[in-house]
Amino acid sequence: MVVVEVVTMTENEKTTQGAAPRATRRAAEMTAELTAELTAELTAESTAREITGAAAAETPDELRDGYDVVVVGGGAAGLSAGLMLSRARRSVVVLDAGAPRNAPAAGVHGLLGLDGISPRELLARGRAEVRRYGGQVVPGEVATATRPTHEEPDGPSSPDGPSHADGPSSPDGRSHADGPSHPDRPTDPDTPNSRDTPNGRETPNSRDTPNSRNNPAPSPFTLVLTDGRTVTARRLLVATGLVDELPSLPGLRERWGRDVVHCPYCHGWEVRDRAVGVLAVGPMAVHQALMFRQWSADVTLFTQGTPQPDEEQAEQLAARGIRVVDGEVAGLEVTGDRLTGLRLKDGRVLAREVLAVAAPMSARVGFLAGLGLRAVEHPGGAGSYLPADALGRTEVPGVWVAGNAADLSAQVGASAAAGAAAAAQVNADLIAEETRRAVAAHRAPFSAASEARVSALVTGDRRHGL
Template sequence: MTEQLNDSYDVIVVGGGAAGLNGALMLARARRTVLVIDAGAPRNAPAEGVHGLLAREGMPPGELLERGRAEVRQYGGQVVTGEVETAVRDETGFGVTLADGRTVRSRRLLVTTGLVDVLPDVPGLRERWGRDVVHCPYCHGWEVRDGAIGVLASGPLSVHQALLFRQWSADVTYFAHTRPAPTGEEAERLAARGIKVVHGEVASLEIVEDRLVGVRMSDGTLVSRDTVAVATRMEARAGFLATLGLRPVEHPAGVGEHIPADPTGRTDVPGVWVAGNVTDLSAQVGPAAAAGAGAAAQINADLIEEETRQAVAAYRELLSAGSR
């Protein structure tokens, strides 16, 4: 294993999570030279295990990534630690500069840098994130089943989130916090499912002996809860793409910012693909990995088209020279 970079690669993959590693695996198996640059800050690092991923159920996130890195290297791919600072495009491809000053070139880019979860400013949320503060029922629902679950209203999908968590527990409380209390059809849907609504601002989470015991309201009231679910604002980690003219835009669902792309992961900048949470904010590990593989196949096909055009031009020139 080496951190020494070659001068150039067929593809640089920026981000070494499930999407990036699966994309790199596909490219390496396609006999492409591929470099994965990973900053080492996976979104799911606080979680005890990955869930909903066939044959890897409950595996610690770090172990999953370590296995993935080993598989990429098995086929000749290179994985290094680093953070991309800028990327520029010219006639022959891309020039990438890392924060430590290293530079490298590639013909194509696959960006899989994921997202950042922006939590409401409530004391205790960040400290308990990934433990007894969760966001996704499909990731954590089984583990918190039949417990007392609180849903902290934080965005346009919070009522939907409360209705989802109701599938795993009959004891769900919706905290309106600083958002308008549900009215009309939303209020009716919550009431019909037995979800209690608590009005007023949440002051903090109550932690006793490293365990969440409840939600403290601004009036001092403590509402006992075992788990708090919160829909974060999700923002793509892609600042370095600005030098390529790619900037995050607001997601149509109003839940954050993402890098837009077509269904194959192709962006508006020729030669740049995206996969995973940087473009699909709701993708779990399985769909993110699948998107990485799909984008990699498209990149390989794009390179084959380029190489075939070049081969045809050279072939025609050879025939022309032979006829003179």
């Protein structure tokens, strides 16, 4: 009995004594969790402050020469690519003419985690993030891009020593100079090479070029800026976006991105339930009218002299309660800095608060003509774009493209994602080239590296003083 009591007491004691440390442990854990959360919040806040502060007092970087990668265009796609490449310890410069497509808009919408952020603030943060990892962002507009046709033999060279006089090096002194590159090689053996473009087109596979069979070493790309500066790089990533070819209606351009809009996913919520006019400027007009009907029950399509909707379209428009006006629009009526109506050529004014325009979109890629790259017509008539495979690789070896220049429908999130994906491919391509060169050097019987190895083996410790 006594024994039982003792045992019971001992068990109780154990339980009571065990409870206290457990509670203490849990309290300590909770404190640690809270502290971690608080620290994370404070760090995020101070990082945001640091980034915003850095953006406010931005000092443009000095353009050097001989980068691993030049990214042309510093919008969502280009900065995202710059961030990935600088984090991959590549020497990278983002050259930017400073005219992102959505600049007139007050906020970027539909961007997870940053919905409503001002386009300017988003890109300022992006530039600070690129610079945080040693990448450069330099204002400037690229006028031409070429690559000398001169090809050097792919002889072995030391993977560690520069074989290219003004080879690229990172701002932190890391050297990536290992001479001319082989951008036409497979980027990553594990990555399937999709030849389907985002637009459903196929581009020639650069791996099949005679160049790749002959194992050439193309010279770096040379870019000339409109102010005369030049820069060279082993790879080129194009992220120059597109131009919305707005109709020349008086007063329209001034209101672009405010109450003259194009994309319901960007602005639809903000203009919901308002009186929306859709100005037909191309084959997307009926589609756009049907789209905006999702956000407002008051939609009118102005055919503007374009072909009338066909029978099926007319039925769809009627079924959705969308009015069709045939008369030509002559201008916008604006009162107190707000769109109030559309003035027709016959003098009528129809009240509208918002005007949607599906303007043709043209990829900004004219500077690539010297490389033989040109924009092609979009099959749906939406404009022109630069064809590439699903990974952003164009038909010219060593040139990648991301964002609106390749995909006319990409919003900010999709453009940033494409920039990051293309950057990873560019990095993989450079790694493949560097590995090939390292293997060649490793195998070479009389290279400086192998001589050093033999010397070390033969002389052992006695090599001291040699």
